Amino acid sequence: MTVKWEKHFNEKTKKRLILSTIGEMMLLASQQNALSLTAGEPYDLLYPSEALKRAFEKALNGNLVSHFSYSNERTGMYSLRKWIKEWMAQEGLLPSWVTEDHIFITSGSQEGLSFLTELFLTEGQTILVESPTYPEALLTFTKEGAQFLEVPLEEDGPNIEAFRNLLAREKISFFYTIVNYQNPTGYSTCTSKKKAILELAKEHDFLIIEDDPYHHLYYDAPPEKSYLALAGDDDRVIYLGSFSKIVAPGLRTGWIIAPEEVMGQLLKLRVLSTLCLQTLHQEALFNFLTETDMPSYLNSLRHTYKQHRDAMVEGLDAYVKPLGLTFQIPKGGFFIWGRIPQIKDMHHFAKYCIVEEKVAFIPGDIFFADPSKGRDTIRFSFAKTPPELAIEGCKRLGSALKKYLNGQK
Numbered sequence: 001m002t003v004k005w006e007k008h009f010n011e012k013t014k015k016r017l018i019l020s021t022i023g024e025m026m027l028l029a030s031q032q033n034a035l036s037l038t039a040g041e042p043y044d045l046l047y048p049s050e051a052l053k054r055a056f057e058k059a060l061n062g063n064l065v066s067h068f069s070y071s072n073e074r075t076g077m078y079s080l081r082k083w084i085k086e087w088m089a090q091e092g093l094l095p096s097w098v099t100e101d102h103i104f105i106t107s108g109s110q111e112g113l114s115f116l117t118e119l120f121l122t123e124g125q126t127i128l129v130e131s132p133t134y135p136e137a138l139l140t141f142t143k144e145g146a147q148f149l150e151v152p153l154e155e156d157g158p159n160i161e162a163f164r165n166l167l168a169r170e171k172i173s174f175f176y177t178i179v180n181y182q183n184p185t186g187y188s189t190c191t192s193k194k195k196a197i198l199e200l201a202k203e204h205d206f207l208i209i210e211d212d213p214y215h216h217l218y219y220d221a222p223p224e225k226s227y228l229a230l231a232g233d234d235d236r237v238i239y240l241g242s243f244s245k246i247v248a249p250g251l252r253t254g255w256i257i258a259p260e261e262v263m264g265q266l267l268k269l270r271v272l273s274t275l276c277l278q279t280l281h282q283e284a285l286f287n288f289l290t291e292t293d294m295p296s297y298l299n300s301l302r303h304t305y306k307q308h309r310d311a312m313v314e315g316l317d318a319y320v321k322p323l324g325l326t327f328q329i330p331k332g333g334f335f336i337w338g339r340i341p342q343i344k345d346m347h348h349f350a351k352y353c354i355v356e357e358k359v360a361f362i363p364g365d366i367f368f369a370d371p372s373k374g375r376d377t378i379r380f381s382f383a384k385t386p387p388e389l390a391i392e393g394c395k396r397l398g399s400a401l402k403k404y405l406n407g408q409k
């Protein structure tokens with residue numbers, strides 16, 4: 001007998017579990033053997049594989065029983081939390097109240113977002129997000145039936161006037177922001193806008209979730225102060241960090257910084273979800289972090305990604321901009337965000353590019369909470385694309401665009 005699975009699935013969950021457009025485009029691109037400018041992942045050749053191998057070996061040569069038992073460090077390994085605290089303090093990202101006991105290790109920021117959704121969202125509440133923003137965060141927030149308000153994002157952060165007007169309209173539970181080299185735009189929020197938003201947060205009593213996975217991938221000057229540090233004693237900012245983009249996403253390790261009361265609740269959520277995290281990854285990561293010259297390691301990552309970015313900018317300037325693409329050069333991160341005003345349906349054009357010219361990118365509308373927005377926008381990722389392939393990808397895109405626009409007439 002075959003179970004009729006459809007009727008057993010939770011209706012609300014089923015609606016969220018749609019194949020993401022990013023997944024769909026990546027699948028189509030690989031089936032068609034297309035040059036992919038889609039993935040928001042690090043460049044494989046930059047994984048510190050040998051150093052990580054040594055770090056794992058060292059962990060496995062240590063106390064094996066501790067790796068094979070349930071861990072009683074439910075908020076994460078103490079030495080790793082301490083390392084993160086000292087590293088962030090050195091960089092001026094922390095207010096004075098943060099100690100290692102305010103750091104909670106996650107299996108990546110995505111898990112952090114999921115926990116914070118459960119903690120702070122009551123069914124049907126409204127939250128404010130940047131427009132555009134990271135779609136997997138939107139899908140996570142809908143777990144608790146979130147309603148979205150979108151604030152337009154500019155090159156230096158959210159439009160403050162629009163922010164005020166939205167707050168006048170509706171009460172929000174929290175503001176979710178990707179502060180540096182945002183996914184998908186590459187934009188960063190400047191200090192004065194952060195200060196204005198912190199004032200609004202006090203006045204309207206909402207929380208700020210500061211998601212910062214691209215922090216160390218800057219190709220110009222380092223990022224400005226975090227919301228967390230700027231807020232000082234006003235402990236309404238919850239910070240999310242991640243090792244995915246700067247060490248390896250497969251380690252699935254990130255962290256949340258939150259005040260004591262929130263830590264207590266996170267601890268209970270950890271027990272309900274996975275009881276505890278595995279210690280082997282955490283210890284290996286700690287070994288890697290303490291045995292690596294981190295400043296020069298991060299410099300070398302930035303050096304390579306900057307070359308990738310510059311090549312893609314050069315290619316877009318040469319082959320796509322003359323045909324109508326507008327875009328800003330990102331100062332860090334993995335992404336270039338653009339608009340092609342003549343394109344009315346970027347999904348259709350994206351599929352056309354994969355099939356006709358074997359080049360793939362992500363149509364921009366999926367980054368908006370309101371899917372009718374951004375139909376002429378586009379996201380390129382340069383992270384995994386070395387210079388010669390970036391130029392080739394842009395050449396193919398230019399050629400596809402020329403043909404497509406001629407056909408559209």
Ligand SMILES: Cc1ncc(COP(=O)(O)O)c(C=O)c1O
Binds near residue numbers: 111183213243254
């Ligand atoms: C803005 C943003 N937040 C969170 C994540 C998830 O990161 P992690 O691998 O730490 O779960 C990503 C990954 O692309 C991201 O772009």
